[in-house]
Amino acid sequence: MSTAAHQNVVVVGSGIAGLTSALHAAEAGHRVTLVTKDALGGGSTPLAQGGVAGVYGPGDSAVLHAADTMAAGAGLSDAVAVDVLVQEGSARIAELIARGVAFDRDAEGKLLLGREAAHAHARIVHAGGDATGAAISRALVAQVRSGDIDILEHALLVDLLAADGAVHGIRMLRRVDADTGAYIDVHADAVILATGGTGQVYAHTTNSPGATGDGIAAAIRAGAAVADLEFVQFHPTVLDAGDAFLISEAVRGEGAVLLDHEGRRFMFDAHPDGELAPRDVVARAVARRAAAQGTPVRLDATMIGAARLAERFPTIDRVTRERGFDWAREAVPITPAAHYLMGGVVTDLDGRTTLPGLFAVGEVARTGVHGANRLASNSLLEAAVFGARAAAAVATHLFRSQKMPASPSQNGTIRDLNGSGLSRRALQRLMWDDVGLLRTPGGLTEALSVIRSWRADLSAPSTRAEHEDANLLLVAEATASAALARTESVGAHHVSHEYEPALIGA
Numbered sequence: 001m002s003t004a005a006h007q008n009v010v011v012v013g014s015g016i017a018g019l020t021s022a023l024h025a026a027e028a029g030h031r032v033t034l035v036t037k038d039a040l041g042g043g044s045t046p047l048a049q050g051g052v053a054g055v056y057g058p059g060d061s062a063v064l065h066a067a068d069t070m071a072a073g074a075g076l077s078d079a080v081a082v083d084v085l086v087q088e089g090s091a092r093i094a095e096l097i098a099r100g101v102a103f104d105r106d107a108e109g110k111l112l113l114g115r116e117a118a119h120a121h122a123r124i125v126h127a128g129g130d131a132t133g134a135a136i137s138r139a140l141v142a143q144v145r146s147g148d149i150d151i152l153e154h155a156l157l158v159d160l161l162a163a164d165g166a167v168h169g170i171r172m173l174r175r176v177d178a179d180t181g182a183y184i185d186v187h188a189d190a191v192i193l194a195t196g197g198t199g200q201v202y203a204h205t206t207n208s209p210g211a212t213g214d215g216i217a218a219a220i221r222a223g224a225a226v227a228d229l230e231f232v233q234f235h236p237t238v239l240d241a242g243d244a245f246l247i248s249e250a251v252r253g254e255g256a257v258l259l260d261h262e263g264r265r266f267m268f269d270a271h272p273d274g275e276l277a278p279r280d281v282v283a284r285a286v287a288r289r290a291a292a293q294g295t296p297v298r299l300d301a302t303m304i305g306a307a308r309l310a311e312r313f314p315t316i317d318r319v320t321r322e323r324g325f326d327w328a329r330e331a332v333p334i335t336p337a338a339h340y341l342m343g344g345v346v347t348d349l350d351g352r353t354t355l356p357g358l359f360a361v362g363e364v365a366r367t368g369v370h371g372a373n374r375l376a377s378n379s380l381l382e383a384a385v386f387g388a389r390a391a392a393a394v395a396t397h398l399f400r401s402q403k404m405p406a407s408p409s410q411n412g413t414i415r416d417l418n419g420s421g422l423s424r425r426a427l428q429r430l431m432w433d434d435v436g437l438l439r440t441p442g443g444l445t446e447a448l449s450v451i452r453s454w455r456a457d458l459s460a461p462s463t464r465a466e467h468e469d470a471n472l473l474l475v476a477e478a479t480a481s482a483a484l485a486r487t488e489s490v491g492a493h494h495v496s497h498e499y500e501p502a503l504i505g506a
């Protein structure tokens with residue numbers, strides 16, 4: 001048995017949550033293996049644009065940050081978890097700086113603070129203008145590579161090894177093994193899941209291609225509690241051209257407005273804060289307006305000016321131009337897309353799940369911070385704060401058993417059902433239409449029944465894509481059933497008991 005100070009820790013995932021946990025666990029003296037399904041530093045983290053909330057300028061405070069977080073969560077956030085987030089946030093931002101993240105500063109060297117929707121103050125630090133996540137990922141990856149951590153890239157978590165009600169390791173599939181379907185078991189005193197969200201269950205998402213809910217699906221199969229899966233945040237402003245490229249909320253923070261087909265600002269019809277209303281309010285208003293007018297809503301950022309747009313949002317400036325739009329001169333078409341999962345694997349304040357030996361951090365976890373809706377730029381912060389806490393808690397986790405685990409239950413694969421009309425695309429479309437922005441009891445019931453019939457016909461997967469498909473189907477079932485169980489609209493979960501016209505198909 002390992003001593004408390006020197007445990008074998010497997011961290012799964014290399015976004016901000018996994019990298020932070022791995023670094024803290026290694027620095028605490030544990031033997032750390034970092035398993036990640038693509039190259040190190042993938043996931044949604046490098047895509048993050050807006051920034052990290054939590055440096056408090058004049059007139060602002062942790063108390064006010066907590067109040068904004070609680071308001072966004074629509075009364076369902078856990079006040080104690082929120083308090084931990086805002087109290088420990090500054091230390092984690094200082095740590096990111098110490099680890100090499102060059103957040104943007106003014107001429108005097110002070111951190112530049114941006115303001116985003118539903119934040120009462122400017123408190124968002126950003127790097128490279130709109131390339132915050134990439135800067136964080138680069139710095140943490142460099143630290144992990146130079147540290148004493150075993151790194152297994154292109155290694156897919158397939159299942160958790162669970163026995164006697166505890167988790168003892170993981171089963172994985174490495175790319176070199178994918179052709180033969182050989183699985184490798186890695187035993188551990190503690191497993192820290194940091195596998196990110198589930199955006200790929202929807203037809204339109206800002207998330208990375210690997211956001212297939214693998215960690216949540218594995219946790220469900222192992223018997224860990226999950227909660228709040230019905231709370232999916234849809235980003236309101238994704239460029240409606242090609243794949244879903246996000247136009248950060250910070251652009252609206254700088255003054256950009258949303259226009260209908262007549263060039264009228266319509267957001268004040270839906271909320272007194274207009275374009276800076278909570279995300280779900282903006283996303284639903286955009287979807288409804290687009291459905292009503294039959295063409296996409298447009299985002300007008302022309303008043304910000306070409307120089308400022310290029311300086312403050314260099315990535316968006318480049319990508320919009322690559323896609324044929326000059327956003328300094330014209331309003332651009334946008335659509336909502338699935339963006340962030342508030343729910344996930346249930347944890348305490350130290351990342352412990354309901355299964356001894358299993359921790360969860362970052363977007364895969366449900367810490368209680370976000371309640372029914374996430375405040376913009378709180379997720380990178382949450383991953384850093386609770387990633388560090390989970391690594392610290394590993395030392396206090398007493399490993400209970402060295403018993404060989406039972407084989408995990410098998411998944412199934414969607415691909416085996418070719419010919420029946422089922423495909424990953426069909427599942428994503430079903431989820432978008434019936435378990436998306438606007439939900440009805442009838443639509444949810446129908447979707448759940450279709451998903452269950454698809455799941456009943458599954459056969460054993462062997463390749464990475466097949467495992468991901470099966471995970472998406474399990475996550476879809478859990479999401480639809482959670483949405484059906486919550487009969488009242490709250491936060492990001494909007495259920496209508498009346499007919500609503502079909503949403504825009506974009």
Ligand SMILES: Cc1cc2nc3c(=O)[nH]c(=O)nc-3n(C[C@H](O)[C@H](O)[C@H](O)COP(=O)(O)OP(=O)(O)OC[C@H]3O[C@@H](n4cnc5c(N)ncnc54)[C@H](O)[C@@H]3O)c2cc1C
Nearest residue numbers: 013014015017037043044045050051157196362363377380
């Ligand atoms: C476009 C975009 C912009 C955003 N902007 C912001 C922002 O400005 N501020 C903010 O706070 N938040 C933002 N977010 C949200 C934030 O980026 C994410 O919530 C956060 O990065 C999640 O970090 P994570 O470490 O939990 O997961 P991720 O960064 O998604 O990392 C998950 C990791 O797990 C690995 N993985 C997944 N499944 C497996 C498996 N089966 N086996 C092995 N490895 C696996 C992945 O390869 C990846 O390395 C944004 C998100 C997106 C998509």
